[in-house]
Amino acid sequence: MIIVCKPLVSEEKIDGLISLLNEQGIQTHKSTGLMSTVIGLVGDTSKVDIESLEALDITDKVRRVSEPYKLANRKFHNEPTVVDVNGAKIGGKYFSIIAGPCSVESEEQVVSCAKAIKAAGGTFLRGGAFKPRTSPYVFRGLKEKGLELLLIAKQETGLPIVTEIMSLEHMHLFDDVDVIQVGARNMQNFELLSELGKCGKPILLKRGLANTIEEWLMSAEYIMSGGNADVILCERGIRTFETATRNTLDISAVPVLRQITHLPIVIDPSHATGKSALIHPLCKASVAVGGDGLMIEVHPQPEKALCDGAQSITPQQFASIVDDVRALCNIENKIL
Amino acid sequence: MIIVCKPLVSEEKIDGLISLLNEQGIQTHKSTGLMSTVIGLVGDTSKVDIESLEALDITDKVRRVSEPYKLANRKFHNEPTVVDVNGAKIGGKYFSIIAGPCSVESEEQVVSCAKAIKAAGGTFLRGGAFKPRTSPYVFRGLKEKGLELLLIAKQETGLPIVTEIMSLEHMHLFDDVDVIQVGARNMQNFELLSELGKCGKPILLKRGLANTIEEWLMSAEYIMSGGNADVILCERGIRTFETATRNTLDISAVPVLRQITHLPIVIDPSHATGKSALIHPLCKASVAVGGDGLMIEVHPQPEKALCDGAQSITPQQFASIVDDVRALCNIENKIL
Amino acid sequence: MIIVCKPLVSEEKIDGLISLLNEQGIQTHKSTGLMSTVIGLVGDTSKVDIESLEALDITDKVRRVSEPYKLANRKFHNEPTVVDVNGAKIGGKYFSIIAGPCSVESEEQVVSCAKAIKAAGGTFLRGGAFKPRTSPYVFRGLKEKGLELLLIAKQETGLPIVTEIMSLEHMHLFDDVDVIQVGARNMQNFELLSELGKCGKPILLKRGLANTIEEWLMSAEYIMSGGNADVILCERGIRTFETATRNTLDISAVPVLRQITHLPIVIDPSHATGKSALIHPLCKASVAVGGDGLMIEVHPQPEKALCDGAQSITPQQFASIVDDVRALCNIENKIL
């Protein structure tokens, strides 16, 4: 971390700040320029509060030069993390396809969907039991009943389950869920993240709509600092001025993350675009760019889906996507 | 709501959709153009799922023409809502100034701050006991202890308390709080909003970093549809590409909201900009633009603040702001 | 186009508007609902000024339902446009790789770079002679001299030239250039676009930093309406809140455009990200997502580049990229 002092600040004040920092166990280097003095902070600055430094009357700017995340940082853990869910693996050389309906609607729907996904080569079943909806007046999921139906589908197909938690209060209902999903709107629900750090289950952490990659890794850090190393990152689009797609899929996030973290990265083109016609090409791009997995909404009858039908694809389309993904995985030396 | 059908769709399919809609109690008007047919939906369409309609294979586009919010809508409630907290009023002709430290740190700090705010003319005391922080490694608030200290400050000054709730699980701790704040990151924590609809206390609902004005009103609608009509909206900046300020204060949101909702609107320039030097001019702009109140971070010693010091102002600066705000309130016929 | 009237507007006023529209040769359909009347405009509404309609005191909202672009619209021209530059083709089944230095610096630099590109399998040479730079104090290109050096490189290698025009006044210097590039900052320089519509050369039109896909197609329409059908669209990233990359590559734009336009689409990962380490994976994603070509910055010695060195790759890295792109083109049935 670097503190750039304002021009013409007295040496005395600068030395006062340096003493203050040293007292807190932070080593410093002072560099006096023509216009201003720069103080370099050495060592672990993850606990230094950048805003407090900026508030000082002698400070012009504070610039962080090392990353504030440690456990998620590739610098300290070079090997890719492979999350292993009863043999279904994500990360490193393992590619995974998580698929299923946006909302769980009925046993018939979720079981037939799971069978189709299994048959096509999908590796995880996803399905929403608790649904975050912008309006209080529309369908918000089958809740506990939805979780039960997912478990039936798991029994029928053997596919591990990924489903979203919306509140700490529901944690006890997730005992048999294989991977707990944190939705985009909860990416900075810090109380929830802290608790998930203790739950002993893999967490699929979606990126928030307006969150930077660094903030996303800091949220992963919340979970990991609680003792849970199995975090899967899921890029699902960010909010921009463009309205042709629901959000803008930030595909560059994949190679950016690859350089700075060891955590596996999954891409969700369904929520990113909100348009089923775009899913197939974006799935292919996700493999080619080096992703570790996909999350895709599949619905036996998308036109009858209770929510997010516009972004769902049919089991037939899904099978065709898996074929193309498999061909690309072969080129990329990924195991699907 | 308007459904634009794809070109060259058969009459039969269009009539099938119209029948389906009519069965759900929705009246329709069909308008056949040269290129495509348009179906107008009449009446209350707040429960119609726009995405399901978009998913139909005959649909090109769906456009909403009436607002999805009802209780927050000025069309159905023309008089401005005045939230009255033991005589401290926000909304209509009443202007309010909510001020206090970002984080509650000690009894001495919060009480001295509260006294200074009271003396300067502030009308509410704010202070964070539970603090959402991006990093798991920094100070996250005094929690229960912080709430206790706020209540002491309330006793000493008579100022009603505004403080943030971060999780449903803490609800029982907020019994003596006057106004419960929902932070930007929780604006779409729908489980929390639903619960706050039943709590019987005024809610200050901050706008999410990447949320539209319509989504914000839908979150107000969540609270209101639970039976709680006392929602105060708080604009606190949105996330854009500009980095000169922490966020971009969307001041136009105030007159936009004034046209479409009856709820009071408060502006928080501290979080919007993250820079104390910008607070004073933005407070003045907030009155002139027609806001109902301000939320300002004040700290006896901003340079020693444990968090967000960069955006805090001193009690002296605060008093000067209140003077200017009062002068502008007189021009605007607002009672401070 | 649909005009939603305000509630409770008199029939007389609505009929007045309808008469006005009819006088302008626009057919209308009136649909009277419970809350408001909707007027549908039928036929070619591309000359209707949406803002003028919105200004009427009886108008609540105006919604466009058909695209404002005609010549670029796939609805009226279903076959993909193939731009043929002396046998080098972009579009349809032809994939192209446009590569070269950000700035032309010397004959040695550009010729050696062109030879390396040719040897590796690149199909066009790009290089900046006129450089748009944010600061007036840094290198702004060799200008005329730069164009001369590009032509020498073309003679040496046979690679057609793509280079940027910054001002109408330089048009006469571009006689021997094969493809004229319009930079992101000039995407809405309408005077320039109009003139390029008459120049008889293919135009590579970069997307503006903050322009929607629709605005981009409207700029293509400017060129096409002047009589020039050879427009190549180039996605090069949009401006968002994310700072990990210089811009955010909007890869979804490729399949979105594929549905609505017949024009070829090229992707420039160099400018989109500003980071050479991200180019290779994004090139692969660009083929997999269905793009028609790539634009890549290659520099013999990136660390000595006068501008944009951070995003340049070496000829060796480029050769490796071309190999991977070729393998993916085979899968995609594209001819490189």
Place this chain on the structure above:
Amino acid sequence: MIIVCKPLVSEEKIDGLISLLNEQGIQTHKSTGLMSTVIGLVGDTSKVDIESLEALDITDKVRRVSEPYKLANRKFHNEPTVVDVNGAKIGGKYFSIIAGPCSVESEEQVVSCAKAIKAAGGTFLRGGAFKPRTSPYVFRGLKEKGLELLLIAKQETGLPIVTEIMSLEHMHLFDDVDVIQVGARNMQNFELLSELGKCGKPILLKRGLANTIEEWLMSAEYIMSGGNADVILCERGIRTFETATRNTLDISAVPVLRQITHLPIVIDPSHATGKSALIHPLCKASVAVGGDGLMIEVHPQPEKALCDGAQSITPQQFASIVDDVRALCNIENKIL
């Protein structure tokens, strides 16, 4: 400027870079930390190419600590610039109101509008003769004829004229124009900016839709470095995800700019919002926040305006705005 080297880079390489910088006349300070070495660049770094430094293989990050603009920088010119146009002044203690129709349509329209503006207390007449329009199919201004009509209105009222230039090629037509406006889409048309630096007339420089405050000042620097010190900055909204307004007025830009530049700052709420109902409150906010002037679209019959009618206000509404602006100018000690 600060260069953070990658971890574990050899001393030899670092010293090589330092020598290279020193050869270019740049003084350096080396600071060796536990994890990495930091090189501070001292003195004038405005000509240093930040991207070239970032491209070096030993570089991790480069951070600018001093502003790249000099002539526009308040550090070197503390007194506010007052632009004086034949006695009509903008900047310092002088507040100005620039008003007029979006497009010049007829002599009757522009003269009657000018008279109304003059009568109400407006100080400049604006009007578009050359109009940038997204579509090639709609009205693009009366061009030369429009400039003539503006000059007639100037003769009739004495109001100085502000009008937009769209291309270098039209420069000779602007001889009698008082203030030349550079539109948002041309903010980074660097060829145009350079030429305007030599024209000897005040320039009103609108902020680009997606440009940072720093880029905006760099564009001012282009004009100023050509010898033209009379630049007026005009904030007119930036592009964000919010669609309730056409753009998002970045009102915080005013106090931000006040701290870093001496140039006058004008606000254009008409283009920022695109909605006439929002103009009045935002004009008031613009004075209260410390702006130096306003740019407002006024049209005798907004509902008949050929373009941008939605954002125009009537002469009656304008007179009411001027009254309120005047009252606020009195409080702010500004002379209107």
